[in-house]
Amino acid sequence: MTQARASxxxxxxxxxxxxxxxxxxRAASTDGRVATSVLAEYLxxxxxxxxxxxxxxxxxxxxxVDYAPRRGxxxxxxxxxxxxxxxxxxxxxxxxxxxxxxxPWDEVHAEAERLEHVISEAFEDRVAAMxxxxxxxxxxxxxxxxxxxxxxxxxxxxxxxxxxxxxRVARVADDRxxxxxxLASVGIxxxxxxxxVEQAPFGGPMHVRVGDDAERPPLALGxxxxxxxxxxxxx
Amino acid sequence: MTQARASxxxxxxxxxxxxxxxxxxRAASTDGRVATSVLAEYLxxxxxxxxxxxxxxxxxxxxxVDYAPRRGxxxxxxxxxxxxxxxxxxxxxxxxxxxxxxxPWDEVHAEAERLEHVISEAFEDRVAAMxxxxxxxxxxxxxxxxxxxxxxxxxxxxxxxxxxxxxRVARVADDRxxxxxxLASVGIxxxxxxxxVEQAPFGGPMHVRVGDDAERPPLALGxxxxxxxxxxxxx
DNA sequence: GCCGGTAATTAGCCGCAACTAAATCGCCAT
DNA sequence: ATGGCGATTTAGTTGCGGCTAATTACCGGC
Numbered sequence: 001m002t003q004a005r006a007s008x009x010x011x012x013x014x015x016x017x018x019x020x021x022x023x024x025x026r027a028a029s030t031d032g033r034v035a036t037s038v039l040a041e042y043l044x045x046x047x048x049x050x051x052x053x054x055x056x057x058x059x060x061x062x063x064x065v066d067y068a069p070r071r072g073x074x075x076x077x078x079x080x081x082x083x084x085x086x087x088x089x090x091x092x093x094x095x096x097x098x099x100x101x102x103x104p105w106d107e108v109h110a111e112a113e114r115l116e117h118v119i120s121e122a123f124e125d126r127v128a129a130m131x132x133x134x135x136x137x138x139x140x141x142x143x144x145x146x147x148x149x150x151x152x153x154x155x156x157x158x159x160x161x162x163x164x165x166x167x168r169v170a171r172v173a174d175d176r177x178x179x180x181x182x183l184a185s186v187g188i189x190x191x192x193x194x195x196x197v198e199q200a201p202f203g204g205p206m207h208v209r210v211g212d213d214a215e216r217p218p219l220a221l222g223x224x225x226x227x228x229x230x231x232x233x234x235x
Numbered sequence: 236m237t238q239a240r241a242s243x244x245x246x247x248x249x250x251x252x253x254x255x256x257x258x259x260x261r262a263a264s265t266d267g268r269v270a271t272s273v274l275a276e277y278l279x280x281x282x283x284x285x286x287x288x289x290x291x292x293x294x295x296x297x298x299x300v301d302y303a304p305r306r307g308x309x310x311x312x313x314x315x316x317x318x319x320x321x322x323x324x325x326x327x328x329x330x331x332x333x334x335x336x337x338x339p340w341d342e343v344h345a346e347a348e349r350l351e352h353v354i355s356e357a358f359e360d361r362v363a364a365m366x367x368x369x370x371x372x373x374x375x376x377x378x379x380x381x382x383x384x385x386x387x388x389x390x391x392x393x394x395x396x397x398x399x400x401x402x403r404v405a406r407v408a409d410d411r412x413x414x415x416x417x418l419a420s421v422g423i424x425x426x427x428x429x430x431x432v433e434q435a436p437f438g439g440p441m442h443v444r445v446g447d448d449a450e451r452p453p454l455a456l457g458x459x460x461x462x463x464x465x466x467x468x469x470x
Numbered sequence: 471g472c473c474g475g476t477a478a479t480t481a482g483c484c485g486c487a488a489c490t491a492a493a494t495c496g497c498c499a500t
Numbered sequence: 501a502t503g504g505c506g507a508t509t510t511a512g513t514t515g516c517g518g519c520t521a522a523t524t525a526c527c528g529g530c
Contacts, residue, residue: 049518101361114353126336284488286509
C-alpha cells in the first residue's frame, strides 16, 4: 500500500524502508553516502535489487535522495525528514505497545516494523498525546519530533569504556529480537548499572558487571554486543 | 505483505479482502454463492480482475473457496473461518480505536481496514483482553470470537418496521464513512430511540422520529439508509 | 600503463494483482 | 430452435519489487 506522508510525499512501503535504511546506515559512513552493497546486506535483498530500487526512487523522487551510479546514495534534507517521520511512527508504536499493551521488550520491534507503514497521521498524533509526547522509546532510542528534529541519542558505546569505568545503560540497538532477548536475560536494559571490569585485547571479550550485586560474576561480552549498548557514564 | 492466520493459512492482503467480501456479500444471496460482478462492484475492481483472483485463490487454496466458472464463488467452512478471523481483527481494532484512542465513529473503519491485515495474533489477544472480550463493535456489529463462532447480529432493518413501531438502534452498517457521518449528525447511533411515523409508498421516504424529543420534526430517510440501520423493536 | 579483482550495473526474468479489449457462454425470448 | 444480450472469462499488458546471470567500471598493485 502506498502512503502519503506529512511531508506531502506518497511512497510505497518498500521506498519508506529504503529511506529508513539509508538514514540508519549513513551514521556509520564518513561522507553521508551509503553503498548499494551495504544497503543490500542491511535489507537482506540482492545488490541488483537495490540498484533498481534506487534508480526508480531517484527518478521519481529526486527531492528525496541523491543517487549517483557507483557512488552510492545520500539523503537530501527532505529525504531525511521523511525517514524521520517513518522512524517516529516506528518508535512511537514500540513505546505504545510496550506501555499500553504490555508487550515484552523484544517483540515490539517486529510488530512496529509492519504497523509503521499503515497508521495514519491521526493515529500517530493520538498515540503521541496519550504517551505524553515522549522523547525516547523502550530501548532508549530517541523519537523524532513532528517538526523533523530529533532528541539527542544519549550515551557512548559500551565498547569505548575503559576498565574500571561504569555507568547506566542509556539505550540499546532495537532491531534484533534475539539480541534484545539476550540483553534482557542478562539484565542489560535501559537504566541498569554496568561496570567494565576488564577488556581482553585484540577484539577479545569485555568483562562487565551488571546490576548492583557485586557478588555476581562479570559477563563476557563480544564486540557485537558492546558496540550496540550505549552507556551514560558517571561512575 | 502476506500474513499467517490462526487457521494455518498464509494469505496475501488481497486474498483476505476477497474472503471478507465474499462473506459479507453472501448474506444477500440465496444459495450462498456470490457472482463475480457483485464482488467486482463491492471491491471496486474490474470484473476480469475478480475472475483472475478467484482462479488463483481456488487453485492455491481449494480448501477455502468453491469457485466454478460462471457460477460464482462460495466459502467453505474453513474459508468462512478465515474471513471471520479477518473481521474479528477489523472490529476489535474499530472498537479499540474508538474506546482507547478516542477516534470519532466515522473514522475507525478506514484505519481498521488497513490495520486488520498487519496485526499479529498477540496484538489481537492483548487488545481483546484490554477491552474485556467485547461482543460488539462501536457500530453494533458482532465481533467474531476466536473459536470461529459469532455473536448474533441483533435487530431488524429499520425499513421493515411498520408506521407506529419504535425501538432502539442496535447496529448500523460500518463501511461508508459518509453514511456514518450523516447518521451521527442526525443522532442515529447505537442505543438511540427511533420511531417510524410514516412510510411513503413505492420506495418513497420513511419518516422517522429520532430521540426522545417529541417536538423534533421527523426525518425523511431513503431506503439506502433504512436498509442499513437495524433496530431492536420493543414498545 | 596495464591487469586483476571487487563492487556495481545491466539485462532479462518471475509472481502478484490490477487493467483493457476481445471472445465466449448461457439463458431468455421470440 | 435460434438469435441476441448481458455476464463472464480469456488474452495480453502494466507497474512493483524482487531474483539470477552476465557485464562493466573502478581501484590498487605491479
